[in-house]
Amino acid sequence: MSVLDPRSIITLSGLMGLVMALVLYFVRRSYPRKLQGGLRLLATSPLAWFAAALLYGLRGHASEWLTVVLANLILLAGTLLFYVGLQHFFTGRARWKLWAGVVLVSTPVVAWFTMVMPDYGVRLLVVNTLLCGLFLDQIRFLMRQPSSFAQRFTLAAMGLQTSVLLLRLISVLAGLAGHSMMEPGLLQVLYVSSNAMAVQMLTIGAVLLATERLRREFEHVASHDSLTEALTRRAVLELADNELARLQRYGEPLSLMMLDLDNFKDINDRLGHQQGDAVLIDFANRTRAVLRRPDQLGRYGGEEFLVLLPATDARAARVVAERVRQAAPSSPQLACTVSIGLTTAQGPDDTLDAMLARADSALYQAKREGRNRVCEA
Numbered sequence: 001m002s003v004l005d006p007r008s009i010i011t012l013s014g015l016m017g018l019v020m021a022l023v024l025y026f027v028r029r030s031y032p033r034k035l036q037g038g039l040r041l042l043a044t045s046p047l048a049w050f051a052a053a054l055l056y057g058l059r060g061h062a063s064e065w066l067t068v069v070l071a072n073l074i075l076l077a078g079t080l081l082f083y084v085g086l087q088h089f090f091t092g093r094a095r096w097k098l099w100a101g102v103v104l105v106s107t108p109v110v111a112w113f114t115m116v117m118p119d120y121g122v123r124l125l126v127v128n129t130l131l132c133g134l135f136l137d138q139i140r141f142l143m144r145q146p147s148s149f150a151q152r153f154t155l156a157a158m159g160l161q162t163s164v165l166l167l168r169l170i171s172v173l174a175g176l177a178g179h180s181m182m183e184p185g186l187l188q189v190l191y192v193s194s195n196a197m198a199v200q201m202l203t204i205g206a207v208l209l210a211t212e213r214l215r216r217e218f219e220h221v222a223s224h225d226s227l228t229e230a231l232t233r234r235a236v237l238e239l240a241d242n243e244l245a246r247l248q249r250y251g252e253p254l255s256l257m258m259l260d261l262d263n264f265k266d267i268n269d270r271l272g273h274q275q276g277d278a279v280l281i282d283f284a285n286r287t288r289a290v291l292r293r294p295d296q297l298g299r300y301g302g303e304e305f306l307v308l309l310p311a312t313d314a315r316a317a318r319v320v321a322e323r324v325r326q327a328a329p330s331s332p333q334l335a336c337t338v339s340i341g342l343t344t345a346q347g348p349d350d351t352l353d354a355m356l357a358r359a360d361s362a363l364y365q366a367k368r369e370g371r372n373r374v375c376e377a
């Protein structure tokens with residue numbers, strides 16, 4: 001047990017935290033600006049944990065103001081920073097004032113039980129209860145975020161840390177707190193080791209969250225049109241292929257609409273290209289607003305769109321197409337009409353090329369018959 005003394009574990013884990021903080025700081029630079037704020041905070045918290053570990057490590061060689069009061073304050077502040085960083089990372093804003101107040105108020109309490117009425121058990125109780133509360137609140141927040149490997153990994157790290165803190169609280173209540181964190185007892189060694197592991201896992205979790213988010217951003221950019229946020233032609237055609245495969249396997253119906261804004265060249269010529277862009281954006285928004293969740297809108301070309309209607313037969317597709325045609329623009333300046341060519345898959349032997357060709361010829365029939373209508377093939 002003498003090899004695994006708490007001081008060495010605390011110092012080592014602090015150093016590893018420092019390395020992870022540096023890694024996070026450097027990877028942060030290659031991330032989109034909107035993620036950088038949250039990542040900077042997430043990188044700062046292992047730095048704070050490192051500073052707290054250094055101060056704890058000086059126990060016996062420096063004043064208790066530094067090694068207990070300030071060390072605990074920095075530990076709590078670092079944990080709050082992690083929480084604030086997570087909130088920024090996921091939502092772009094953070095609620096931190098209440099927790100900051102609680103952490104600040106706890107400092108004179110810790111100071112009292114260090115300098116005036118020294119009591120290691122009470123200090124432990126105060127600091128561990130706050131840490132537990134902070135981690136439980138973070139777990140609650142993180143569980144509401146989109147599920148992913150990184151999210152589950154970070155939750156596991158927080159779960160581990162919270163269990164260790166709870167066990168330690170129980171040990172205090174059972175009178176097993178001991179007299180100092182540096183005591184080389186089994187409980188202390190277990191506590192500082194799991195704490196060290198949880199800190200590493202939390203920082204790795206932050207790196208994983210950032211990497212996963214970056215991958216999602218790239219995927220989004222690659223599969224979405226930057227003007228209208230509709231799927232790109234390639235992405236919507238890929239989805240159409242998948243839906244056709246489902247049709248062949250499960251026999252679910254599939255309908256497809258080709259949409260073309262009417263006299264769009266006129267709109268551009270009369271109102272300018274920029275206003276034309278605004279019309280396209282508004283059209284995409286209002287179309288999405290009248291579609292169901294599984295339906296997909298893609299930009300097929302300039303002012304031409306494709307809508308994929310999975311599990312939709314011809315009758316239901318006709319209703320959707322009429323709804324899209326009649327969807328109102330958000331202002332009269334954005335008004336435009338649309339012609340729609342509609343088709344439904346004709347059994348498992350139908351192909352995407354054949355469906356596109358039918359939708360295209362139905363669309364041209366709609367144009368020939370005077371525009372602003374739905375035709376079917």
Ligand SMILES: Nc1nc2c(ncn2[C@@H]2O[C@H](COP(=O)(O)OP(=O)(O)OP(=O)(O)O)[C@@H](O)[C@H]2O)c(=O)[nH]1
Binds near residue numbers: 227262301303
């Ligand atoms: N503003 C804007 N215009 C675009 C964009 N992509 C294509 N266009 C324009 O859309 C117009 C399409 O014109 P046409 O193919 O002649 O069709 P149309 O005027 O809509 O006539 P019909 O389809 O027959 O009703 C062209 O003037 C293109 O320059 C875009 O991203 N933004």
